[in-house]
Amino acid sequence: VIERLAIIGVGLLGGSVAKAVRAGGLAREVIGIGRDRARLQPAVREGVLDRATTDFREGLAGADLVLLAAPVLQNEALLERVWPLAADGAIVTDVGSTKTGIVRLADRLRSGRALAFVGSHPMAGSERSGYAFARHDLFENACVIVTPTEAVDPRASKIVTGLWEALGARVAVLDPEVHDRVVAAISHLPHLVADALVDAVVRFEPGATAFAASGFRDTTRIAASDPAMWQEIFVANREALLASVGAFRMALDALEARVRADDRAALEADLARIKRAREAVA
Amino acid sequence: VIERLAIIGVGLLGGSVAKAVRAGGLAREVIGIGRDRARLQPAVREGVLDRATTDFREGLAGADLVLLAAPVLQNEALLERVWPLAADGAIVTDVGSTKTGIVRLADRLRSGRALAFVGSHPMAGSERSGYAFARHDLFENACVIVTPTEAVDPRASKIVTGLWEALGARVAVLDPEVHDRVVAAISHLPHLVADALVDAVVRFEPGATAFAASGFRDTTRIAASDPAMWQEIFVANREALLASVGAFRMALDALEARVRADDRAALEADLARIKRAREAVA
Secondary structure, three states: OEEEEEEEOOOHHHHHHHHHHHHHOOEEEEEEEOOOHHHHHHHHHOOOOOEEEOOHHHHHOOOOEEEEOOOHHHHHHHHHHHHHHOOOOOEEEEOOOOOHHHHHHHHHHHOOOOOEEEOEEEEOOOOOOOHHHOOOOOOOOOEEEEOOOOOOOHHHHHHHHHHHHHOOOEEEEOOHHHHHHHHHHHHHHHHHHHHHHHHHHHHHOHHHHHHOOHHHHHHHHHHHOOHHHHHHHHHHOHHHHHHHHHHHHHHHHHHHHHHHHOOHHHHHHHHHHHHHHHHOOO | OEEEEEEEOOOHHHHHHHHHHHHHOOEEEEEEEOOOHHHHHHHHHOOOOOEEEOOHHHHHOOOOEEEEOOOHHHHHHHHHHHHHHOOOOOEEEEOOOOOHHHHHHHHHHHOOOOOEEEOEEEEOOOOOOOHHHOOOOOOOOOEEEEOOOOOOOHHHHHHHHHHHHHOOOEEEEOOHHHHHHHHHHHHHHHHHHHHHHHHHHHHHOHHHHHHOOHHHHHHHHHHHOOHHHHHHHHHHOHHHHHHHHHHHHHHHHHHHHHHHOOOHHHHHHHHHHHHHHHHOOO
16 A cells, blocks of 8 residues: 555546546555646545645655656656655656657766666557546556566565555556657557548548548547647657558558558458458557 | 449458348349359358359349449449349449549440449448458448539439448549549548558568557558458559648658647647548548
């Protein structure tokens, strides 16, 4: 059981952790820290947070677990701010979509003070953001990737892993750089592609959106995601994302060449291979 | 009321029309025509078809409405075969995803014999195919685009429009070439992009699919569509599709340039514009 959990950023993910921890009785006390006290009040009123504060020193005092749940680049700035203020022995984790940057930063900070940082990335969420959409069951059956390094005390990894498992998630352990390549392909690339698809249609054939059916709607649902959150993800994972975009462009070029060449047998073979690959995805 | 409806190709769409027509009592008789008598038997056993045949002459005799429901290029070949065999005064329509080719073909055939062809494109379906997935309510609240030309008797257009409306669809009328540009953008491009996305991920980062969440799954659902059907659509609508791919590539290049340049403010403005555009899609 956690004595005192401090959550910085009580939005969709931070708020869902708070609700799930409360629902599961996993922490004696849950503190919300944010820039705007008024925006933290709904969670206090609902009893999801015991207290809310804009003061980091006050919010972090006595917290044995600290969760950074702001957009990904902001989490890096928050980590630098939290490091000197956190209680001795505190474990810090996050919910950001990229891991190499924050893990390297923690390694640097650790040379000044021996705190444990274990990166976490819950593969859950939606195109909606904010505490209003937070759900106590958001992490049930979700996958959470944790990215401990050799420098991290295994007991800290175990506590962070245990928290996610207690929230109903399956936990996978990856190296931070492998994590960033994997999510570039499976998450960040699809987002950028969905964004480009919407932009192309509304600019090139604006009247077409009146005829959108479930294919277009599903393919582009994530293009309605939070712009502030996603520009940070794209930029934070730039190198891996650009490599994924390159792979995507090669795949698109190859399919386009089949269409252009009217090579129906080869095109059908490509589509059959792709259908099998898609059906193999759980 | 239709006296005798002949449906060529009793798969997802043809079977759904048959079920809906039966459920609504819209035709006195529904005949299924296909290449394989055994595959037509389930619909006969269920009472959805009154009769099934592999003989076009027999199946078309006395039919006042003929529906072509094979893959799109096959529908063109079927139209040439049906034209001389159809009853005097019969109206022919189809369910294909492209319209310019088949409408032009009907215009040529009409110079030999005065029959009415009205192109139809129900924007309904799913990544699954075959009669087993046919549903009597597939067209309820769906959009059906019909593409009559000036050469078509307005009474024939009215009968085809009336059929789709009786099946619960909203009907829109478009010029065949406008139709093909619109569906290239809103349907065929998203399919090709979803295909390329799956192909890129499984080739470039195969381990990543283990971490697929709802974003990837929704974005690529249509990549599991029927390969035989979709190679025909891509090829039949080649020019419009290639133009849409060009527009998509420009949109992707522009977003990629923002990421590469680390231009976070401009990137966030792009994503905000795209989010608004996506939210404006019904």
